[in-house]
Amino acid sequence: xxxxxxxxxxxNTDEAVxxxxxxxxxxxxxxxxxxxxAQMKDIDLILINMRNKKVVKAQIKGSRAFEPKKSEIRKFGxxxxxxxxxxxxxxxxxxxxxxxxxxxxxxxxxxxxRRIILPHTVxxxxxxxxxxxxxYKKAGKDKMFSFYFWINPTKRKAFEFRDTIYDLSKYLDKKxxxxxxxxxx
Numbered sequence: 001x002x003x004x005x006x007x008x009x010x011x012n013t014d015e016a017v018x019x020x021x022x023x024x025x026x027x028x029x030x031x032x033x034x035x036x037x038a039q040m041k042d043i044d045l046i047l048i049n050m051r052n053k054k055v056v057k058a059q060i061k062g063s064r065a066f067e068p069k070k071s072e073i074r075k076f077g078x079x080x081x082x083x084x085x086x087x088x089x090x091x092x093x094x095x096x097x098x099x100x101x102x103x104x105x106x107x108x109x110x111x112x113x114r115r116i117i118l119p120h121t122v123x124x125x126x127x128x129x130x131x132x133x134x135x136y137k138k139a140g141k142d143k144m145f146s147f148y149f150w151i152n153p154t155k156r157k158a159f160e161f162r163d164t165i166y167d168l169s170k171y172l173d174k175k176x177x178x179x180x181x182x183x184x185x
Contacts, residue, residue: 012044012060012062013062014060014061014062014102015034015044015045015060015062017062017102017119018044018045018058018060018062018100018102018121019032019034019045021119021121022045022047022058022177025174025177025181026047026177026180026181026184027049027181027184027185029049029050029051030047030048030049030050030181030184031047031048031050032045032046032047033045033046033047033048034046040057040095041095042059042090042094042095042096043057043058043059043095043096044058044059044060045057045058045060045100046058047180047184049184049185052185054183054184054185056097056098056180056183056184057095057096057097057098058096058097058098058099058100059090059094059096059098059099059100059126060099060100060102061084061086061099061100061101061102062101062102063081063082063083063084063101063102063103063104063149064104065080065104065105065106065117066080066081066082066083067080067106068080068081068106072150076150076152076161077152077154077155077157078107078108078152078153078154078155079105079106079107079150079151079152079153079154079157080103080105080106080150080151081103081148081149081150081151081161082101082102082103082104082147082148082149082151083146083147083148083149084101084146084147084149085144085145085146085147086144086145086147087143087144087145088133088139088143088144088145089143091126091129091130091133091145092130092133094126096126097125097126097183098123098124098125098126098180099123099124099126099129100121100122100123100124100176101121101122101123101124101147101149102119102120102121103119103120103121103122103149103151104117104118104119104120105117105118105119105120105151105153107153118153120151120153120158120172120173121172121173121176121177122149122151122158122168122171122172122176123171123176123177123179123180124168124171124176125179125183128171132160132166133145135166136160136163136164136166137163138163146162147160147162148160148161148162149161149168151172156169156172156173156175157169157172158171158172
Protein backbone atom coordinates (compact mmCIF):
# COMPACT_ATOMS: atom_id res chain seq x y z
CA UNK A 1 0.00 0.00 0.00
CA UNK A 2 1.34 3.43 -0.93
CA UNK A 3 1.83 6.37 1.39
CA UNK A 4 0.09 9.67 0.72
CA UNK A 5 2.32 12.72 0.83
CA UNK A 6 1.23 16.24 1.44
CA UNK A 7 3.03 19.51 1.81
CA UNK A 8 3.81 19.97 5.52
CA UNK A 9 6.40 22.70 5.06
CA UNK A 10 4.99 25.42 2.89
CA UNK A 11 6.40 28.81 3.76
CA ASN A 12 3.83 31.47 4.59
CA THR A 13 4.24 34.68 2.56
CA ASP A 14 4.89 36.78 5.67
CA GLU A 15 7.51 34.29 6.83
CA ALA A 16 9.21 34.47 3.42
CA VAL A 17 9.26 38.29 3.51
CA UNK A 18 10.70 38.31 7.04
CA UNK A 19 13.26 35.63 6.11
CA UNK A 20 14.47 37.89 3.28
CA UNK A 21 14.62 40.92 5.56
CA UNK A 22 16.50 38.93 8.23
CA UNK A 23 18.98 37.69 5.62
CA UNK A 24 19.80 41.31 4.79
CA UNK A 25 19.73 42.72 8.34
CA UNK A 26 21.60 40.07 10.35
CA UNK A 27 25.32 39.42 10.55
CA UNK A 28 26.99 37.54 7.68
CA UNK A 29 27.50 34.36 9.72
CA UNK A 30 23.79 34.12 10.65
CA UNK A 31 21.64 31.61 8.77
CA UNK A 32 17.84 31.83 8.64
CA UNK A 33 16.24 28.38 8.69
CA UNK A 34 12.69 27.11 8.49
CA UNK A 35 11.47 24.08 10.48
CA UNK A 36 10.33 21.32 8.13
CA UNK A 37 7.91 19.51 10.43
CA ALA A 38 5.09 20.29 12.83
CA GLN A 39 7.02 19.38 16.00
CA MET A 40 8.11 22.97 16.51
CA LYS A 41 4.70 24.48 17.08
CA ASP A 42 4.63 28.28 16.87
CA ILE A 43 8.24 28.50 15.66
CA ASP A 44 8.30 29.90 12.13
CA LEU A 45 11.97 30.68 11.59
CA ILE A 46 15.22 29.75 13.34
CA LEU A 47 18.28 31.97 13.28
CA ILE A 48 21.62 30.35 14.02
CA ASN A 49 25.08 31.85 14.31
CA MET A 50 27.19 29.33 12.39
CA ARG A 51 30.35 30.26 14.32
CA ASN A 52 29.23 30.08 17.93
CA LYS A 53 26.02 28.00 17.43
CA LYS A 54 23.77 30.53 19.25
CA VAL A 55 20.13 30.05 18.24
CA VAL A 56 17.09 32.35 18.25
CA LYS A 57 13.61 30.96 17.54
CA ALA A 58 11.20 33.39 15.89
CA GLN A 59 7.41 33.59 15.68
CA ILE A 60 6.26 35.66 12.68
CA LYS A 61 2.97 37.57 12.62
CA GLY A 62 1.87 39.44 9.52
CA SER A 63 -0.79 42.04 8.90
CA ARG A 64 -2.32 43.18 5.66
CA ALA A 65 -1.92 46.78 4.53
CA PHE A 66 -4.63 49.12 5.81
CA GLU A 67 -5.58 52.41 4.20
CA PRO A 68 -5.22 54.93 7.03
CA LYS A 69 -8.24 57.01 7.96
CA LYS A 70 -7.85 60.78 7.64
CA SER A 71 -8.53 61.10 11.37
CA GLU A 72 -5.67 58.66 12.09
CA ILE A 73 -3.27 60.61 9.90
CA ARG A 74 -4.21 63.86 11.66
CA LYS A 75 -3.72 62.20 15.03
CA PHE A 76 -0.66 59.99 14.39
CA GLY A 77 1.06 61.51 11.36
CA UNK A 78 2.27 59.72 8.26
CA UNK A 79 2.16 55.97 7.93
CA UNK A 80 -0.42 53.31 8.51
CA UNK A 81 -1.38 50.52 10.87
CA UNK A 82 -1.12 46.78 11.25
CA UNK A 83 -3.63 44.69 13.16
CA UNK A 84 -2.77 41.41 14.89
CA UNK A 85 -4.93 39.02 16.90
CA UNK A 86 -3.00 36.52 18.98
CA UNK A 87 -4.18 33.99 21.53
CA UNK A 88 -3.12 34.91 25.04
CA UNK A 89 -1.56 31.46 25.53
CA UNK A 90 0.36 31.80 22.25
CA UNK A 91 2.32 34.59 23.94
CA UNK A 92 2.51 33.44 27.56
CA UNK A 93 3.34 29.80 26.69
CA UNK A 94 5.47 30.58 23.66
CA UNK A 95 8.72 28.72 23.06
CA UNK A 96 9.83 31.44 20.62
CA UNK A 97 12.58 33.83 21.69
CA UNK A 98 11.26 36.72 19.60
CA UNK A 99 8.07 37.81 17.88
CA UNK A 100 8.46 39.61 14.57
CA UNK A 101 5.40 41.64 13.58
CA UNK A 102 5.34 42.46 9.87
CA UNK A 103 3.38 45.58 8.93
CA UNK A 104 2.89 46.66 5.32
CA UNK A 105 2.86 50.46 5.31
CA UNK A 106 1.45 52.68 2.59
CA UNK A 107 4.08 55.33 1.91
CA UNK A 108 4.22 58.34 -0.40
CA UNK A 109 7.00 58.15 -2.96
CA UNK A 110 7.28 61.76 -4.10
CA UNK A 111 9.98 60.96 -6.66
CA UNK A 112 7.77 58.40 -8.41
CA UNK A 113 4.63 60.44 -7.79
CA ARG A 114 2.73 57.51 -6.28
CA ARG A 115 2.14 55.53 -3.14
CA ILE A 116 3.95 52.28 -2.50
CA ILE A 117 3.59 49.49 0.04
CA LEU A 118 6.73 48.73 2.06
CA PRO A 119 7.25 46.12 4.76
CA HIS A 120 8.29 47.23 8.25
CA THR A 121 8.99 45.02 11.24
CA VAL A 122 8.58 45.30 14.97
CA UNK A 123 10.94 42.71 16.52
CA UNK A 124 10.16 42.13 20.20
CA UNK A 125 11.81 39.61 22.52
CA UNK A 126 9.06 37.33 23.88
CA UNK A 127 9.78 38.27 27.48
CA UNK A 128 9.35 41.96 26.64
CA UNK A 129 6.10 41.22 24.78
CA UNK A 130 4.79 39.34 27.83
CA UNK A 131 5.64 42.34 30.04
CA UNK A 132 3.90 44.74 27.65
CA UNK A 133 0.82 42.51 27.60
CA UNK A 134 0.69 42.33 31.40
CA UNK A 135 1.02 46.10 31.68
CA TYR A 136 -1.19 47.30 28.81
CA LYS A 137 -3.35 44.53 27.35
CA LYS A 138 -6.56 42.79 28.31
CA ALA A 139 -7.63 39.66 26.50
CA GLY A 140 -11.19 39.54 25.27
CA LYS A 141 -13.74 36.87 26.12
CA ASP A 142 -12.19 34.78 23.35
CA LYS A 143 -8.81 34.94 25.20
CA MET A 144 -7.25 36.84 22.33
CA PHE A 145 -5.11 39.96 22.37
CA SER A 146 -5.61 42.57 19.65
CA PHE A 147 -2.60 44.65 18.75
CA TYR A 148 -2.85 47.78 16.59
CA PHE A 149 0.61 48.99 15.63
CA TRP A 150 1.03 52.36 13.90
CA ILE A 151 4.22 52.74 11.88
CA ASN A 152 5.39 56.22 10.90
CA PRO A 153 8.29 55.51 8.50
CA THR A 154 9.29 59.17 8.09
CA LYS A 155 9.87 59.71 11.81
CA ARG A 156 10.91 56.07 12.36
CA LYS A 157 8.30 55.64 15.08
CA ALA A 158 6.12 52.69 16.02
CA PHE A 159 3.50 52.46 18.74
CA GLU A 160 0.43 50.58 19.88
CA PHE A 161 -2.49 52.96 19.51
CA ARG A 162 -5.75 51.18 20.24
CA ASP A 163 -6.13 50.45 23.97
CA THR A 164 -3.30 52.32 25.63
CA ILE A 165 -0.72 54.15 23.56
CA TYR A 166 2.79 52.86 24.21
CA ASP A 167 5.98 53.29 22.25
CA LEU A 168 7.52 50.42 20.26
CA SER A 169 10.07 52.48 18.31
CA LYS A 170 13.05 50.72 19.91
CA TYR A 171 11.88 47.50 18.21
CA LEU A 172 11.23 49.02 14.77
CA ASP A 173 13.14 47.79 11.73
CA LYS A 174 16.94 48.22 12.08
CA LYS A 175 16.70 49.02 15.82
CA UNK A 176 15.05 45.67 16.49
CA UNK A 177 17.54 43.82 14.29
CA UNK A 178 20.46 45.54 16.00
CA UNK A 179 19.30 44.03 19.32
CA UNK A 180 18.79 40.65 17.64
CA UNK A 181 22.34 40.72 16.27
CA UNK A 182 23.68 41.41 19.78
CA UNK A 183 21.89 38.30 21.09
CA UNK A 184 23.34 36.15 18.31
CA UNK A 185 26.89 37.59 18.52
